Amino acid sequence: MTLPISADLIAERNAAHLDALEDDYAALGRKLARTGIDIDAIKAKVAGFSVAVPSWGAGRGGTRFAKFPIAGEPTNIHEKLEDCAVIQQLSRVTPRVSPHFPWDKVSDYKALRDEAASLGLGFDAVNSNTFQDQQGQAHTYANGSLSAQDAATRQQAVDHNIECIEIGQQLGSTDLTVWVGDGTNFPGQQDFARSLDRYLEGAAQIYAALPDDWRMLLEHKMFEPAFYSTVISDWGSSILAAQELGPKAKCLVDLGHHAPNVNIEQIVARLHRFGKLGGFHFNDSKYGDDDLDSGSINPHQLFLVFNELIEAELNPRDGFNPSYMIDQSHNVTDPIESMLSSAETIAQCFAKAQLVDRAALHGAQEANDTMMAFQALRRAYNLDVAPILAKARMEAGGAIDVLEAYRLSQYRGRKAQERKAVGLGAGIV
């Protein structure tokens, strides 16, 4: 396997950081031991944790206003895979890529799967795209896709999703994530009930095409591109649709797809309670669906989400196995650096949630001891788990300091020489 970053570089930098890491790890180990926690057991859990990266996250995103490409950005799935391989090689926590179709279309998916495997990668959920028109497409999605008034448009959207399942089977995926941009911009534009009926009818056809071991993940979003209403606007619509479709339909929570200040961790607990928590798109937001880097604005919320996931694991319902994925738009950073940093933040929140003293938390809850219940969470949140992550990463062949190794590798500069430049792209300006 030829990986994009020099193994010697990683080894050399790790050797330089090793003494300090061992020191920090031992100190944290002693601290945790005082509360009866075995640091090596937590490290083993961290080593077993992973989160998928989105193929579309490898390029610089853009806003409605503009896109600012960087030299060496990927322009096709092959280059995106190479960049995802860098993230996995250094972080050892992102072994799978989630592709988006038709953006990532190729003629030979068997070859694409082999190519990914040769880079140390597998494929995660396949994502369909009926929120954009493509060159030569017979029917426009301007008035919706699965919920469109026009039957031929709906059929086209169903067919595309079924094609995504077929592609996913060749890639080794077992999840189809369906997010539709369907909705309205004006009161009265569409009938709320009838558009949902049409969505459900189309979704049922897709559901019927799912292989036995597949899941259909329904992703809700309250606005954008439709700004008055969306068909699957919130977790309520999502769980109702998933319940109507059947056991293989689950809900996917994109952290940015809610109204400001909504209690997302409670939504997580609710969806789990009804056996419908299917997965996550991790990102952060300040105002809306900003797609900012995970934990960059509100790392505490991310920790609280993971806290609910640990509670869910302790009380499993209906094959609890949520898929974890990053879904971010990197407008002003090198996407590889953002995903390295985000993957670390996500794994940190996972690790911190593992460190919550569950007996103390549950005991305080039982006793109505509000302050001590809160402190059980606070104590874990305040711990610096970086040495656990770094050690798990190093033992798996990754870099102790991922960003340092990435910069020293000069990967982006090398790609800038090899790759064709990305166009400026069009925003509204």
Ligand code: PSV
């Ligand atoms: C929609 O905003 C979304 O979160 C969906 O997951 C899409 O597939 C993705 O973003 C595309 O950028």
Ligand code: MN
């Ligand atoms: Mn998403």
